[in-house]
Amino acid sequence: MDVPRLQDLLDLAEPGGDRFLGRTQPLPAQRLFGGLLLAQSIAAAGRTVPEGRPVHSMHGLFVRAAVPTDLVEYSVERIRDGGATSARRVIARQGGAEVFSATVSFQRAREGLRHQAHCPPATSPEDLLPLHERFAASDVPVPEWWRRPRAIELRHVDDPPYPPPVQATDASRHLVWMRAPEKLPDDPLLHACALAYASDMTLLEPVFLLHGVDRHASDVRLASLDHAMWFHDDLRADEWLLYDQDCPVAGGGRVLGRGAVFDRAGRQVATVAQEGLLSLSR
Numbered sequence: 483m484d485v486p487r488l489q490d491l492l493d494l495a496e497p498g499g500d501r502f503l504g505r506t507q508p509l510p511a512q513r514l515f516g517g518l519l520l521a522q523s524i525a526a527a528g529r530t531v532p533e534g535r536p537v538h539s540m541h542g543l544f545v546r547a548a549v550p551t552d553l554v555e556y557s558v559e560r561i562r563d564g565g566a567t568s569a570r571r572v573i574a575r576q577g578g579a580e581v582f583s584a585t586v587s588f589q590r591a592r593e594g595l596r597h598q599a600h601c602p603p604a605t606s607p608e609d610l611l612p613l614h615e616r617f618a619a620s621d622v623p624v625p626e627w628w629r630r631p632r633a634i635e636l637r638h639v640d641d642p643p644y645p646p647p648v649q650a651t652d653a654s655r656h657l658v659w660m661r662a663p664e665k666l667p668d669d670p671l672l673h674a675c676a677l678a679y680a681s682d683m684t685l686l687e688p689v690f691l692l693h694g695v696d697r698h699a700s701d702v703r704l705a706s707l708d709h710a711m712w713f714h715d716d717l718r719a720d721e722w723l724l725y726d727q728d729c730p731v732a733g734g735g736r737v738l739g740r741g742a743v744f745d746r747a748g749r750q751v752a753t754v755a756q757e758g759l760l761s762l763s764r
Contacts, residue, residue: 487633487664488521488633488634488662488664488666488675488676488679488719489664489666489667489672490505491504491505491507491518491521491522491633491679492504492521492522492525492672492675492676492679494522494525494526494529494556496529500530500557500558500559500560501555501556501557501558502522502525502526502529502555502556502558503553503554503555503556504518504522504525504526504553504554504555504556504574505553506518506548506549506550506551506552506553506554507550507633508550508551512547512549512550513547513548513549513550514547514548514549514550514554514581515550515682516544516582516682516706516709517678517679517680517681517682517683518679519542519544519548519554519574519581519582520540520542520584520678520679520681520682520709520711521675521676521678521679522554522556522574522675523540523542523556523572523574523582523584523586524537524540524584524586524671524674524675524678525671525672525675526556526558526572527558527570527572527584527586527588528586528588528671528674528675529558530558530560530570531563531568531570531588532563532568534590535566535567535568535588535589535590536588536589536591536670536671536674536713536716537586537587537588537671537674537713538587538588538589538712538713538714539586539587539710539711539712539713540584540585540586540587540678540709540710540711541584541585541708541709541710542582542583542584542585542708542709542710543582543583543584543707543708544581544582544705544706544707544708544709545580545581545582545583546579546580546581547581547705548574548576548581548582549576552576552577553576554574554575554576554581555574555575555576556572556573556574556575557572557573557575558570558571558572559571559572559573561585566589566590566592567587567588567589567590568587568588568589569585569586569587569588570585570586570587570588571583571584571585571586572584572585572586598714598749598750599742599750600748601724601726601744601748601749601750602655602657602724602726604639604657604659604724605639607637607659607661607722610637610638610639610659611637612631612635612636612637613635613636613637613638613642614629614630614631614632616638617629617644622644631663633662633679634660634661634662634663634676634679634680634683635660635661635662635663636658636659636660636683636684637658637659637660638657638658638659638684639657639658639659640656640657642684642687642697643687643690643691643695643696643697644696644697644698649694650691650692650693650694651691651692651694652692654688654728655726655727655728656684656687656688656691656726656727656728657724657725657726657727658684658687658724658725658727659722659723659724659725660680660683660684660722660723660725661719661720661721661722661723662676662680662719662720663720664720665720666718666719666720670716672719673716673717673718673719673720674713674717674719676719676720677711677713677717677719677723677743677751677752678711680719680723680725681709681711681725681741681743681752681754682706682709682756684725684727685725685727685739685740685741685754685756686704686729686737686739686756686758686760687727688727688728688729688739689729689732689737689739689760692729695762701762701763702760702761702762702763703759703760703761703762703763704758704759704760705758705759706756706757706758706759707736707756707757707758707759708756708757709754709755709756710754710755710756711752711753711754712752712753712754713751713752714750714751714752714753715749715750715751716751717743717745717751717752718745721745721746722745722746723743723744723745723751724743724744724745724746725741725742725743726741726742726743726744727739727740727741728740728741732760735759735760735761736757736758736759736760737757737758737760738755738756738757739754739755739756739757739758740753740754740755741753741754741755742754
């Protein structure tokens with residue numbers, strides 16, 4: 483399986499009328515990766531916004547499972563263009579059925595108050611193995627997908643919740659370095675889209691670590707419900723970003739994941755939240 487290039491996945495076709503077509507990627511699964519819907523929705527919305535207004539927030543709802551074999555059509559509604567802000571509503575469809583919807587906001591940067599959370603200490607990414615290399619030469623029973631390079635390179639500071647048996651741990655902080663392995667153009671929208679794609683890869687891992695559950699066990703059923711992101715500063719997704727994640731609450735068959743994204747200088751460039759459905763058939 484070839485490594486998908488983020489630039490190719492985010493290069494949307496434009497049939498016209500604020501409609502866009504996004505290609506999908508082959509996956510050894512029946513569902514399309516949700517991070518691709520997040521990223522392409524921001525890309526589609528950004529194509530309709532005046533220059534000088536970077537994306538600052540995205541709130542998305544996963545309506546139904548999308549398949550990885552069909553193109554996704556994105557329809558953009560121009561809700562508002564104010565003096566400094568723009569708002570867009572995006573509907574993603576496959577075969578005429580809605581699979582995802584999002585509200586995406588853009589704002590011209592302004593001066594104001596500044597503060598942020600502290601960036602946690604973490605092992606340097608240069609001292610860690612990429613996730614696919616950790617499993618490539620091992621017989622640990624993980625899906626073959628995890629033994630291959632991916633569009634986003636992941637380097638876990640601590641152990642991921644894959645190789646059984648998984649021991650319950652204090653996962654109040656789960657740290658993962660991530661970046662796009664190829665150099666990306668100097669396009670702020672493209673880097674924001676790449677981060678949106680990456681933000682959906684590991685955000686719910688802390689719940690598995692907290693409860694000692696193998697994420698890929700046959701009795702585990704996990705599905706994303708919604709996803710929100712706030713972009714606080716400029717960023718480069720082709721340079722190392724530290725994803726600080728936790729799971730503050732689980733109940734009613736749902737789990738909530740939170741994440742803060744820091745660059746190598748310790749700046750908090752984004753905040754992420756996602757709720758998912760989680761069931762254990764045993």
